[in-house]
Amino acid sequence: xxxxxxxxxxxxxxxxxxxxxxxxxxxxxxxxxxxxxxxxxxxxxxxxxxxxxxxxxxxxxxxxxxxxxxxxxxxxxxxxxxxxxxxxxxxxxxxxxxxxxxxxxxxxxxxxxxxxxxxxxxxxxxxxxxxxxxxxxxxxxxxxxxxxxxxxxxxxxxxxxxxxxxxxxxxxxxxxxxxxxxxxxxxxxxxxxxxxxxxxxxxxxxxxxxxxxxxxxxxxxxxxxxxxxxxxxx
Amino acid sequence: xxxxxxxxxxxxxxxxxxxxxxxxxxxxxxxxxxxxxxxxxxxxxxxxxxxxxxxxxxxxxxxxxxxxxxxxxxxxxxxxxxxxxxxxxxxxxxxxxxxxxxxxxxxxxxxxxxxxxxxxxxxxxxxxxxxxxxxxxxxxxxxxxxxxxxxxxxxxxxxxxxxxxxxxxxxxxxxxxxxxxxxxxxxxxxxxxxxxxxxxx
Numbered sequence: 001x002x003x004x005x006x007x008x009x010x011x012x013x014x015x016x017x018x019x020x021x022x023x024x025x026x027x028x029x030x031x032x033x034x035x036x037x038x039x040x041x042x043x044x045x046x047x048x049x050x051x052x053x054x055x056x057x058x059x060x061x062x063x064x065x066x067x068x069x070x071x072x073x074x075x076x077x078x079x080x081x082x083x084x085x086x087x088x089x090x091x092x093x094x095x096x097x098x099x100x101x102x103x104x105x106x107x108x109x110x111x112x113x114x115x116x117x118x119x120x121x122x123x124x125x126x127x128x129x130x131x132x133x134x135x136x137x138x139x140x141x142x143x144x145x146x147x148x149x150x151x152x153x154x155x156x157x158x159x160x161x162x163x164x165x166x167x168x169x170x171x172x173x174x175x176x177x178x179x180x181x182x183x184x185x186x187x188x189x190x191x192x193x194x195x196x197x198x199x200x201x202x203x204x205x206x207x208x209x210x211x212x213x214x215x216x217x218x219x220x221x222x223x224x225x226x227x228x229x230x231x232x233x234x
Numbered sequence: 235x236x237x238x239x240x241x242x243x244x245x246x247x248x249x250x251x252x253x254x255x256x257x258x259x260x261x262x263x264x265x266x267x268x269x270x271x272x273x274x275x276x277x278x279x280x281x282x283x284x285x286x287x288x289x290x291x292x293x294x295x296x297x298x299x300x301x302x303x304x305x306x307x308x309x310x311x312x313x314x315x316x317x318x319x320x321x322x323x324x325x326x327x328x329x330x331x332x333x334x335x336x337x338x339x340x341x342x343x344x345x346x347x348x349x350x351x352x353x354x355x356x357x358x359x360x361x362x363x364x365x366x367x368x369x370x371x372x373x374x375x376x377x378x379x380x381x382x383x384x385x386x387x388x389x390x391x392x393x394x395x396x397x398x399x400x401x402x403x404x405x406x407x408x409x410x411x412x413x414x415x416x417x418x419x420x421x422x423x424x425x426x427x428x429x430x431x432x433x434x435x
Contacts, residue, residue: 058426078432086430093423094430096374098241098381102348106374107431115349138241140384158431 002033002055002162002192007064009050009213025050027213029064033192037185039201039221040194041228042210048194051210052164055192056084068162085155085189087165091147092139100126100142100150101135107157122157129153129183145176149183156187165193169200198225242347247292249345254354257346260287261338268331274323277330284337291344298344301333304387309333343380352377374433378424389416 007029012020026047042048053059054066057077066073073080088094097103104122112118126135131153134146142150148168155163165184169177181200184191193200201207207224209217209231217227244250249257268280288298309329316325343351352373359369393412394403402408 056430058429081430081432088423088427088430090423092385093420094427096381096424096427096431096433097377098348105349106377106433109370110432115353119349136242136244139381140388155431 001069002031002190003065003067004029004031004054005065005067006030007054007061007066009047009054009059010062024213026054026061029215031208031215031218033190033206035205036190037204037206038190038192039204039207040192040210041196041198041201041207041225042194043232046210047213048210049166050213051208052086052166052192052194055162055164056081056086058086082158083160084162084164085158085160087148087151087155087163087168089167089170091144091151094151095139095147095154098138099136100131100139100146100153103139103150104154104157107154125153125157126150143176144172145179148172148176148180152180152183160189162190162192163187165191167194167196169195169197198228201225241343243291243293243297243344245292245345247290247345249287249291249341252345254342254346254350257342258354258358261342264338265331265335268327268334272324272327274326274330277327277334281330281334281337284334284341287341288337288344291341293344298340299337301336302387304391305333305336348377374428382420382424385420386417389413389420 007026008024009026010022010024013023015021029051040048040051050059054061054073055068057066057073057080060074068080068084071080071083095103097106101119101122104125105118108118108121112121123132123135126132129149129152131146131149134142134150139147139150152163152168163184168184169180172180177197177200181197181203184193184200185203193204195201202221202225204221206219207217207221208215209224209228211231216231217224264280264284268277271277285299289295291298309332312329312332313322313325316322316328355376356369356373359367359372362369362372390409390413393416394409396412397403397405397408400408
């Protein structure tokens, strides 16, 4: 379960003359997320990514508290990150080593010390996702969809309880969007996903609409998506 | 894109069977001696040996010996600059050592899986525990550095092309400024990716 208690995030913006002003990215967020699949929708710069990044402590709230399964994302950051896997928009930012199998091995390094076992497990995980042929390929030679699936496999290798995905299909073509969308839909873990893909959001159990740093709608997907359409067409 | 180090190519060549420690030692000996001796004949001899070593990995020569345009440009500029200052042989030594170092490291990366390279680095860096430095972090840092070099070369080429498209291809500031800004952004993204995976904490 993910809980936001009166969470606000502000950042300092340097101004000429040495003075700083502040910008509010999130304000007064109170939420409890228990649903299996939660979609977060909103315009660019609305605060979706910041909201997601507070869930695994990549961004610390300026005030208030975010907790995952009772753990504070700031005080217990390391434990939280072991339970919350984060998928970035651009998988090239996320993949840390040169080939798919090496990157997954990196995720397994803490759990499996034996090199041979680790490699076998990494190859098995890739095969489970239909990526066996990509194992030894350079991450630069993979398609966008393959890269995102390898990134997802790397995160799943850490066996997290929650997956947070920040616009994972934004850079993908339609075919790869479906591929990654299906992979995300099949996850057993709780999934919180920020997206501009309203078809993907419609399949969630709950949708949150973020606008100017606030949650302006939350609930059944179709109602929230209709509200979002209305908000954006004003 | 990855034309600097080349990736591991599975095989059964002599170099594939040679222990990773030996390969690191050969590479280090070649690079260090090339810098210390600093003689054109010595550098060219090492360059010839490094080419033979790459060919001994049994990969197709066109793959093993390919060179990125950015590196060729750097080598040409080095020779040109040193010639301009009246020391053309120094230019040959510097450029030759650079290309030799690339081929020597390529001999290592083509014939050794990345995970074996990292494990060897971690093992070699284990003495750093005395200074409270985790060898695993050293291994990871070097691996990320290796992965980042082709990425940064590609970034530089992209920015250079964007500047040329706007008629500012010769304006160094128009290329270097966005390159530095985007390199810092890339470093921050990599840091976030490490934190998100619970690595480096």
